[in-house]
Amino acid sequence: MQSDEEIRGNRGEWSELYTLGYLLGNGGAFGADENQSRMEELFYKVLEIYLAGRTADEELQYRISDESVKIILAGTEVGQVSRTELVSQVEKFFEDLTEYDIGPTFPLPSGSALLKVLNKRTISAPSTQHTSDMDIVFEDRDSKLPTPRVGFSIKSQVGNASTLLNAGKGTNFEYEIQIPDGLNSDLLETLDQSKVRSNLAHLVSLGYKFKFTKIVSENFQANLELLDSRMPEYLAELLLNFYAGKPSKFSEVVDETFPNSEKKNTQKYFKMKQFLGVVAMGMRPNDQWDGDVTKFKGLIVVKTDGDVVFYYLYNINNFQDFLFNSVKFEVASTSRHQFGKPFKDQGTWKIHLNLQIRFIK
Numbered sequence: 001m002q003s004d005e006e007i008r009g010n011r012g013e014w015s016e017l018y019t020l021g022y023l024l025g026n027g028g029a030f031g032a033d034e035n036q037s038r039m040e041e042l043f044y045k046v047l048e049i050y051l052a053g054r055t056a057d058e059e060l061q062y063r064i065s066d067e068s069v070k071i072i073l074a075g076t077e078v079g080q081v082s083r084t085e086l087v088s089q090v091e092k093f094f095e096d097l098t099e100y101d102i103g104p105t106f107p108l109p110s111g112s113a114l115l116k117v118l119n120k121r122t123i124s125a126p127s128t129q130h131t132s133d134m135d136i137v138f139e140d141r142d143s144k145l146p147t148p149r150v151g152f153s154i155k156s157q158v159g160n161a162s163t164l165l166n167a168g169k170g171t172n173f174e175y176e177i178q179i180p181d182g183l184n185s186d187l188l189e190t191l192d193q194s195k196v197r198s199n200l201a202h203l204v205s206l207g208y209k210f211k212f213t214k215i216v217s218e219n220f221q222a223n224l225e226l227l228d229s230r231m232p233e234y235l236a237e238l239l240l241n242f243y244a245g246k247p248s249k250f251s252e253v254v255d256e257t258f259p260n261s262e263k264k265n266t267q268k269y270f271k272m273k274q275f276l277g278v279v280a281m282g283m284r285p286n287d288q289w290d291g292d293v294t295k296f297k298g299l300i301v302v303k304t305d306g307d308v309v310f311y312y313l314y315n316i317n318n319f320q321d322f323l324f325n326s327v328k329f330e331v332a333s334t335s336r337h338q339f340g341k342p343f344k345d346q347g348t349w350k351i352h353l354n355l356q357i358r359f360i361k
Contacts, residue, residue, distance in 0.1 A: 007112045008105045009123040011159030014097050015302045016124045016133055018090065019154050021114055022308045023049060024062055024069045025086035028138075029300070032309035034321035036301060044310045047146055048137040051120070060120065071119045079119050089114050094306045097158060132282070132297060141314070150312070153280065155359060156302040164276065164323070167332030167356035170217030170285040172339050173236050177349040180207035188342040188349055196340030196353070197331060201245040212236035216352065217285050226291030227278060228271050234258075235275070235355065242329040243353050250276070250327045250357065276323040277316075279357070332356045 009017075023029060023046050031042035051060040061072040069086065071079040093110040100106055115123070124133070132151030140147050155162050165171065179185060183206065191199045204210075215221040215232055224231040238253050246253045254272050258265035281297045283289045298312035299319065311319035332354050334340040339352035 006107075007115065007123065008107050009111070010105050011097065012156050012162055013123045014108055014111050015156030015158050016154050017111055017114060017118075017120070018094055018097060018158075018306075019156075019300055019302055019308055020049065020051070020062075020118065020134065021086055021090040021093065022306075023136075024064060024081075024118075025083050025090050026308075027064055027083065029308045029310050031315040031318070032301065032311060032322070033315070033318045034325060036303060036309060036322060036326075038307070038309060039315060039318075042314055044312065045139040046136055047139055048149075050135040050137075050149060052135075058121075060118075062118070073119065081117055086117070089117065091306075098306075133300075136298075151282070151297045152300050152310075152312075153282075153297060154300045154302065157304045157359070157361065158302060161359045161361045163330075163356065163358045164327050165279050165285075165355065165357040167330075167337050167354050168217075168285060169337055170215075170220050171355040172216040172337065172352040173232075173239055173355060174213045174216060175210040175236070175240065175351050175353065176213050177203075177342060177351055178209040178211060179349065180209075183207075185349060191342060193334045193341040196334055197243050197245065199340070200240075200243040200353075204244045210240055210351070212240070213350070219288060220285035223283055223285070223289040223291075224275070226289060227275060231271060231275060234268060234271065238272075239329070239353050239355055243331075248328040248330065249360065250329060251324050253329065254324075273320040273324045276327065276357075277320045280311075280319075280323060326360055327357050328360050330356045330358045
């Protein structure tokens with residue numbers, strides 16, 4: 001085990017540990033509606049939690065009983081902790097977590113103490129080892145039998161807002177720039193790449209048109225087309241409107257682009273919510289996706305007041321509505337992800353605009 005001084009993490013990583021302790025101590029958590037309010041009639045009882053290690057031999061399993069939690073490492077029981085003790089430690093840990101403001105990563109003595117109690121060597125497992133933050137076995141609400149293991153992602157509202165879809169070169173959308181009559185390309189050549197939103201707004205005001213041609217990542221485009229053949233076009237239109245000056249909140253851009261008052265846009269609204277849902281479920285731009293929306297990976301949200309809530313099978317519609325109203329478009333680094341600067345390709349002016357989506361605090 002590392003010494004306390006060596007164990008450092010950011011708020012998101014410490015929040016993962018808090019979530020683990022909260023679920024073990026409380027034996028589960030409530031589902032939530034589209035406003036993140038508890039659904040008191042929907043308690044998800046947790047029986048087991050699995051955490052990936054650096055190797056298969058380092059997988060940790062926590063088995064919850066009425067009074068205690070058994071800790072199992074690679075199939076062998078290595079400890080046991082009282083749930084009452086866990087609840088007390090977790091409450092102290094959260095108080096410390098919300099008080100610290102000393103840089104991007106920091107040590108947390110109460111967090112280190114919780115790590116020792118739970119027999120964990122690191123705050124979080126390497127992301128390369130597993131696509132989920134934790135796997136959970138529930139008690140089925142109807143049969144009362146254990147469910148299969150289900151992967152969950154954790155999103156914390158403590159500290160900086162987390163991303164839903166991370167930027168990358170693969171999330172660049174390509175547009176052909178159509179220069180209006182009477183103007184030439186001189187303006188395009190002088191634009192400051194770092195001022196991409198103000199640039200787009202200015203060009204649109206002058207009459208420039210932008211025609212979506214493709215997503216740079218063929219894999220991302222194929223994934224989106226599995227969801228809907230026109231999904232790349234829908235997102236490209238939203239993205240262009242955001243960069244050209246529309247509000248950053250996802251739902252507001254959708255409403256201004258595809259007004260909900262028009263019946264023809266009902267399906268587009270549904271598809272936008274479904275898109276956010278499958279991203280939260282694990283669809284990634286650079287990984288091939290099979291289009292099966294029934295392979296639902298749940299989401300755990302750590303709220304600013306310390307409450308922990310589930311979005312899963314019995315509240316999936318609330319889950320998608322929650323996402324729709326809780327995320328925004330964000331401009332990532334233009335230089336790092338190589339977008340925002342008009343360029344010439346075989347005599348045609350083009351530009352890349354990047355898609356990144358972040359939760360709203």
